[in-house]
Amino acid sequence: MTQLDARPQAGDTVRGAPSADGGVRGKGLGGNSVGLMGSAVIGISTVAPVYCLTSTLGSTAGEVGLQMPAVFLAGFLPMLLVAFAYRELNKAVPDCGTSFTWTVKAFGPRVGWMCGWGLVIATIIVLSNLAGVATSYFWLLAGEVTGNDSIAALDDNKAVHILTCLTFIAVATAISYRGMTATKGVQYTLVGLQLVVLALFVVMAVQKAKSGEFTSSLDFSWSWLNPFAVESFGTFTAGLSLSIFMFWGWDACLTANEETVGSEKTPGRAALIAMVVLVGSYLATGVAAQMAVGSGGTGLGLANPDTSDNVFAALAGPIMGPALGVLLFVAVLASAAASLQTTFIPVARTVLAMSTYEALPASYARVHPRFRTPGKATVMAGVATGIFYAVMTLVSEHVLVDTIYALGLMICFYYALTAFACAWYFRADLTRSIRDLAFKGLFPVTGGLLLTAVFCKTLYDMWDPAYGSGSAVFGVGSVFVIGVGLLLLGVVLMLAMQRRSPAFFRGEVLTKETPALVVED
Numbered sequence: 001m002t003q004l005d006a007r008p009q010a011g012d013t014v015r016g017a018p019s020a021d022g023g024v025r026g027k028g029l030g031g032n033s034v035g036l037m038g039s040a041v042i043g044i045s046t047v048a049p050v051y052c053l054t055s056t057l058g059s060t061a062g063e064v065g066l067q068m069p070a071v072f073l074a075g076f077l078p079m080l081l082v083a084f085a086y087r088e089l090n091k092a093v094p095d096c097g098t099s100f101t102w103t104v105k106a107f108g109p110r111v112g113w114m115c116g117w118g119l120v121i122a123t124i125i126v127l128s129n130l131a132g133v134a135t136s137y138f139w140l141l142a143g144e145v146t147g148n149d150s151i152a153a154l155d156d157n158k159a160v161h162i163l164t165c166l167t168f169i170a171v172a173t174a175i176s177y178r179g180m181t182a183t184k185g186v187q188y189t190l191v192g193l194q195l196v197v198l199a200l201f202v203v204m205a206v207q208k209a210k211s212g213e214f215t216s217s218l219d220f221s222w223s224w225l226n227p228f229a230v231e232s233f234g235t236f237t238a239g240l241s242l243s244i245f246m247f248w249g250w251d252a253c254l255t256a257n258e259e260t261v262g263s264e265k266t267p268g269r270a271a272l273i274a275m276v277v278l279v280g281s282y283l284a285t286g287v288a289a290q291m292a293v294g295s296g297g298t299g300l301g302l303a304n305p306d307t308s309d310n311v312f313a314a315l316a317g318p319i320m321g322p323a324l325g326v327l328l329f330v331a332v333l334a335s336a337a338a339s340l341q342t343t344f345i346p347v348a349r350t351v352l353a354m355s356t357y358e359a360l361p362a363s364y365a366r367v368h369p370r371f372r373t374p375g376k377a378t379v380m381a382g383v384a385t386g387i388f389y390a391v392m393t394l395v396s397e398h399v400l401v402d403t404i405y406a407l408g409l410m411i412c413f414y415y416a417l418t419a420f421a422c423a424w425y426f427r428a429d430l431t432r433s434i435r436d437l438a439f440k441g442l443f444p445v446t447g448g449l450l451l452t453a454v455f456c457k458t459l460y461d462m463w464d465p466a467y468g469s470g471s472a473v474f475g476v477g478s479v480f481v482i483g484v485g486l487l488l489l490g491v492v493l494m495l496a497m498q499r500r501s502p503a504f505f506r507g508e509v510l511t512k513e514t515p516a517l518v519v520e521d
Contacts, residue, residue, distance in 0.1 A: 047339065062302075096350070113490075190338035246282060
């Protein structure tokens, strides 16, 4: 019998429930709700590939020029290595707390709590950003369909924008609240639409490149895939930071492990499938777009500063024509809306796990009796996202922008910790075989080191007020203040919870351990 066989009934609060396997507890979630394909779709959806492409193709080309596809590959490497760590940890401890649970068991409660905090705060930032993007594209699409610029201009009205944004958040929260089955059904449609539109764009962009219709068109060159051709290390790391952001979110399928068929193996396989689909989509789209319009800074060039923050809006008409071009707007809206909905999965289940193990207040450990979902955690994530976005929009859009720039710090923080946790947790296994040494040790540590390097370089760059919106606090870049401030806020909250729930922080609830042997099938 596994540690998840003896599940409490839905609606029960499982804090204090009997536990085995080093304190790992069942949560009462709806088991066997998602299969391999559904899990992979959730991972792809959370990343929001079409939105990531339209928002970062231009900026990445602006940093590294024609080496943009190479930087996509470079950003894929550390994520792939970290994905191996997630897969191995999930085989041993298939717990919806993922990074939080695994780092507690490897490094102890305080490091684990901060890792969980990094995941939660990163997800709240992403949720607010996705809601804003969905809102903007909703009104942009409405304007395109009706041919009325005044309708598109409604997005500039703060009251209308915030109200629409809150509506998107409420709908996404409601779907997530109703469970994985409802989530899966919506995602098949939205992710399928994204991939079909991307494939159509790639085909038409290559055709335009071969026709010579655009003076900036280029012939494909294998040198575009060479990361060593980037002009400087600083330029490379700047592009790499953007590329890493484009892969964030694939681990959502791991946080649904307790609701997945074959919870020990299926989520890890789904994560790897999602990663392969993502890197394939990014490379194909990046190469095709670069062939069609080049990476220059003028006209339709990808690095044109006037269009680089929304490349597809500029390329939709010229490449796909006015009729089919609307599909790109629909795909971006679908991408943001789909990701908005699935991104509730990791934050709600991480909060559920932290509460179950007494690292957060008990009320968040309750599972809805009908839908078998972390109901209160899901609702609170929606409320926190709505409040955060509304306040930031009303107070200062510069602060909102800088908060998004600080996101990379949170991503590297908790991914790197999880990678290192894998090697330390399985340290007794590393001499058993070449496979264990590679997949439980060398690959995760290498991925963790790469992300740590990006974390440190990003932290250094954030100090400069020119990073982000250009605002500063006492001469220090506001992105640095926000990024470090959010991590320090986690420390304060952890100390408060330590007084409220000392048993967890004494290691009495979820115990630190090293498996003597992990049996492979």
